[in-house]
Amino acid sequence: MSYSVAVAGASGYAGGELLRLLAQHPEFEIRTVTGHSSAGRPLIESQPQLRSLAHLTLQETTPEVLDGHDIVFFALPHGASGEFTAQLTSVRLAVDCGADHRLTDPADWDAFYGGEYHEAWTYGVPELIVAERAADGAPIWTHQREHLAGATRIAAPGCNASTVALSLAPGIAAGVIEAHDIVSVLAVGPSGAGKAAKTNLLGAELMGTANPYAVGGTHRHIPEIRQALRGAGAAGEPSISFTPVLVPMSRGILATSTARIVPGTSAAQVRAAWEDAYAAETFVQVLPEGQFPRTADTLGANTCLIGLAVDEAAGRVVVVAALDNLAKGTAGAAIQSANIALGIPEATGLSINGVAP
Template sequence: MTYSVAVAGASGYAGGELLRLLAGHPEFEVRTVTGHSSAGQPLIATQPHLRSLAHLTLRETTPEVLDGHDIVFFALPHGASGALTAQLTNVRLAVDCGADHRLTNAADWAKFYGGEHHEAWSYGVPELLTSTTGSRQREALIGATRIAAPGCNASTVALSLAPGIAAGVIAADDIVSVLAVGPSGAGKAAKTHLLGAELMGTANPYAVGGTHRHIPEIQQALRGAGARGDVTLSFTPVLVPMSRGILATSTAKLAPGVTAAEVRAAWVNAYAEEPFVHVLPEGEYPRTADTLGANTCLMGVVVDEAAGRVVVVAALDNLAKGTAGAAIQSANIALGLPESTGLSVDGVAP
């Protein structure tokens, strides 16, 4: 069976990555692409690398244009998709790559985003350990009709720490995460701090001091993995001069009496059968370069004995596994397709 697909926000980075992956999906056919200011232009005017989709023209992003497709992927800024999704009446599966349907708590939405809070959808991180829907979040995705793809930073940190939380080998009350992030995660809009001249040769912290919008999403995911009490997180992202990628270094307190062998076993056992999340051999740590274009999250785990903390270093492509890949992987599960359909573990090098 071939599923008809529409992509809203097709002119942006996330929309472009969705289309790149969808173009190679054997069961999905992209029939409609939409934009805002780009409506009326050929798709390749904004996504010149997508030559196989050169026949498509960007249309207005309206419910009437999107309705009637089997699947609609939304790649819109936060606050833009919620009103649209509420007006869809004839769509089998909607997948939102924005933030509008991620948070269950309206107070979190008001604090970090503002505006109207929309219903939370099934969270699109299949590998995430959870104590409420069985062993994995993928069980909540089977047969889903509405899916919230994750924030790229949020899923990187949640996947990094959930095994330790679920196994009880780390505490959740003193987590520190520092992330090196490519600027494509900030979107395609022209902003001075994202210009090449402002980024080359420097590293720039942003959203410092507990203000980043992915913090409540990470806390929500770790509570779902079994965290008891408050999940306290110091989260600091840093823009670095690479177009794609996230390298997240997360540390948490080691639980009393837990050995390094038990720590490693928690992560290895959690992801041993996962096709897209790989724990590297002991003493090895990932590079963002090894994940570019792939639907993979690579991580290394070690115990800092002197500090009494577990250190997890995780890498992924923020546009692939962090956003578009997670969305398509989750859609595959929802529709009963093999989970890896249209997705690759092989990156691009050099």
């Protein structure tokens, strides 16, 4: 079966990555691409790497243009997709790669984004551990993919948020780490900020330097991380000090997260929590003890690679996770989630193989 697909925001980085992956998907047919200032121009002018899609022309982003497709992927700036998603009447599946439908608490939206709040959709991180309760109150641990099956509206994750959540959720779910006093420092590529011209993202400003930003608890992905960790069974409200640092690589995230180990927990129990959580996963892999990932190992792939160590002197676990912010962090997660929602084999159109050198 072939599903008709429209991509809104097709001229940007996230839109381009969606199209790159969708172009090799055997069951998705890209019929419509839309843009804003680029509307009316050939897609190939904005995405010259997508040679197989040279026949497509960017159209205006309107509900009328998007409606009627089987699937619509939104790759619009934060706060922009909500006005369109509310007007779709005949779309089987909508997937938003922006933030508009990620947060379940309107107060979090007001505090970190502002503007009109839109309802939360099913969260698109299939491997994320979710805590539920049986009728007798006993905890049941599942994965988010079970909530994605049959979904009609999906919120793809923030790339930084999913990297940190995947890094820490196994330890919280297993009860081997504490959910307060978490520290995460991320080296990130500037493509996560989008394609719009900004002085701080110019090559001359980035080359040869590392630049921290959104320091002191102001980054917009913080409430999304806390939301995911609560969902994994955190006792009490998770607290996290989160600091992203722009580094001179076009794409990629290397997240180093540390958390306190619950007293009395052995190093073997800590490692087992992560290995057990991801043992059956294709796209999230725990590396052997003593090995740690590089962003280069995930370039272009739908993989999140994780290495961890126990710092016994500090009483903390150190988790290092790497992924491609445009692939597994955004477009890959969106397509993987769409596959699950539609009953297509989860890995269809996606690869665990990166590009090297």
